[in-house]
Amino acid sequence: MKDDVVIEFKNLEKRLGKQQVLRGVSLQIHRAERLVVIGRSGCGKSVLLKHLIGLMQPDKGQILVDGKNVVSLNEMQMVPIRKKIGIVFQGGALFDSLSVEANVGFPLKEEKKFTPKEIKERVAEVLEAVGLPNQERKMPSELSGGMKKRVALARAIARLPEVILYDEPTTGLDPITADSINQLINQISERYGVTSVVVTHDMKSVFAIADRIAMLRDGVIYKIDTPENFQKSKDEAIQHFIEGVSDTSEVMI
Amino acid sequence: MRWFQSLFLKSGRLAISFIEQLGEVALLMMETFRCFFSRPLRMRQTIQQIYFVGVRSQVVVLTTGIFTGAVFAAQIQFQFHRLGMDSATGSVATLAMCRELGPVLSALMIAGRVGSAMAAELATMKISEQIDALRALAVYPIEYLIVPRFVAMMISLPALVAMAIAGGMAAGYVVAVPLLGVDGTYYWYNILQFTEARDMWIGLIKAFLFSIIIVSVSCHKGLMSGTGAESVGKATTEAAVSSSLSVLIANFFFTFMLNSLFPVS
Numbered sequence A: 001m002k003d004d005v006v007i008e009f010k011n012l013e014k015r016l017g018k019q020q021v022l023r024g025v026s027l028q029i030h031r032a033e034r035l036v037v038i039g040r041s042g043c044g045k046s047v048l049l050k051h052l053i054g055l056m057q058p059d060k061g062q063i064l065v066d067g068k069n070v071v072s073l074n075e076m077q078m079v080p081i082r083k084k085i086g087i088v089f090q091g092g093a094l095f096d097s098l099s100v101e102a103n104v105g106f107p108l109k110e111e112k113k114f115t116p117k118e119i120k121e122r123v124a125e126v127l128e129a130v131g132l133p134n135q136e137r138k139m140p141s142e143l144s145g146g147m148k149k150r151v152a153l154a155r156a157i158a159r160l161p162e163v164i165l166y167d168e169p170t171t172g173l174d175p176i177t178a179d180s181i182n183q184l185i186n187q188i189s190e191r192y193g194v195t196s197v198v199v200t201h202d203m204k205s206v207f208a209i210a211d212r213i214a215m216l217r218d219g220v221i222y223k224i225d226t227p228e229n230f231q232k233s234k235d236e237a238i239q240h241f242i243e244g245v246s247d248t249s250e251v252m253i
Numbered sequence B: 001m002r003w004f005q006s007l008f009l010k011s012g013r014l015a016i017s018f019i020e021q022l023g024e025v026a027l028l029m030m031e032t033f034r035c036f037f038s039r040p041l042r043m044r045q046t047i048q049q050i051y052f053v054g055v056r057s058q059v060v061v062l063t064t065g066i067f068t069g070a071v072f073a074a075q076i077q078f079q080f081h082r083l084g085m086d087s088a089t090g091s092v093a094t095l096a097m098c099r100e101l102g103p104v105l106s107a108l109m110i111a112g113r114v115g116s117a118m119a120a121e122l123a124t125m126k127i128s129e130q131i132d133a134l135r136a137l138a139v140y141p142i143e144y145l146i147v148p149r150f151v152a153m154m155i156s157l158p159a160l161v162a163m164a165i166a167g168g169m170a171a172g173y174v175v176a177v178p179l180l181g182v183d184g185t186y187y188w189y190n191i192l193q194f195t196e197a198r199d200m201w202i203g204l205i206k207a208f209l210f211s212i213i214i215v216s217v218s219c220h221k222g223l224m225s226g227t228g229a230e231s232v233g234k235a236t237t238e239a240a241v242s243s244s245l246s247v248l249i250a251n252f253f254f255t256f257m258l259n260s261l262f263p264v265s
Helices: A045-052 A075-084 A100-111 A116-129 A145-157 A175-192 A203-209 A227-232 A236-243 B002-038 B043-053 B055-083 B086-127 B130-136 B141-179 B184-194 B197-223 B229-261
Strands: A005-016 A019-030 A034-038 A060-065 A085-088 A163-167 A195-199 A212-217 A220-225
Touching: A005 A045, A005 A195, A019 A045, A019 A060, A019 A195, A019 A220, A034 A045, A034 A175, A034 A203, A045 A060, A045 A163, A045 A195, A075 A085, A075 B130, A085 A145, A085 B130, A100 A116, A100 A145, A116 A145, A116 A175, A145 A163, A145 A175, A163 A175, A175 A195, A175 A203, A195 A203, A203 A227, A212 A227, A212 A236, A220 A227, A220 A236, A227 A236, B002 B141, B002 B197, B043 B055, B043 B086, B043 B141, B055 B086, B055 B141, B086 B130, B086 B141, B086 B184, B086 B197, B086 B229, B130 B141, B141 B184, B141 B197, B197 B229
Parallel strands: A034 A195, A034 A212, A085 A163, A163 A195
Antiparallel strands: A005 A019, A005 A060, A212 A220
């Protein structure tokens, strides 16, 4: 099982301003699994993802990708790591001056290995895979929230990464669109055999996607287990989170 | 005593923040030049930026040059007429346009028009995570976003300044000769007599140095902006104000530096 670990966080610590966001996160992510990281808003879920791709540097700890510590690597050294990992940002982060085709084809163009014809074909293929065929000419400003996330997903899978990170993929979407995004995440995971790390607090998404769930609380991994065991758990904090029950002391009138 | 302490503390913080920002701008410039010399230039982005910085700014800069040259020639003629030196109007107006008015006023217009737009665009890209997306896609933002802007600005501003100077000289001639009755032959003779290639060089070198100041300050303001919508407005304003002030202050030092490099013979 040890060889099966594709990403490993070891005692990761991070302070942002006066807040100690991560207090020693240790977590192993296995190849081709769908791991969902849950936790309350502001608990450091997105911070954890950003560390993985080198957009943030930890104060302490290690991040191993395929056994290689990626902490303190410079931008050039991060290039091969980033090519292995695709990320879907919360708002899509599409380049607003580029068309859908140029956005999705962007990582392929940067590879400088493909002809324009090959890029065009691949773009059409991944747009079809995310359920947006023939939308190449549209600009990001012409897309709805759900479509933007699909295009962002198409861009993330365009160069077939080994790992895809999803930052709140269903936030701000209606329940039907959110469900279609959940199904898409599962389909992509199965079709391409990629490892998926999903950060969310949408419990419907969590149970629709997860092979395993990791709960981040007070800057550490509070519990990591299967969805079934999470549902069966008698732990008050877990049950409150799953059921969306707030602590009465937090309610201020 | 307490107010003095507080004043001292505030000035100290201001000085530290100024030095920090100066250091950040210097680091950004170093990194940009390192990328420029170590990686191939992105031609498409550079041409787009030249179009935005250079081509789209022609009307603004040419208008500035024409009306500055016209007003300056008129004012000089009004004063020189009393001394019977009307024909010297052309040489003084041309020298002023080449050495000071052309580069400084064009740079100020570009700082307002282009510097603020660059800061706004980069700040918007930052808050919408587009810069993070570039890095996540294994593209170095300095190479993709900043180097083309630097190159475009360094090519465009000297060209725009040359246009402003030419426009100002032509407008000065039109105002002085047909409108105010200065003798055209003497007007040109004095321009040729007292203006040399070095005057033009001084203007163009200043334009080149101003271009580096404007693009560095504006890109820095955009990249270092905060994360809210308010920060985009703040970055935009700060880029225009800081780059304009930097141009005016730097101009003082460049004047002395260039005068020692190209002394008046």
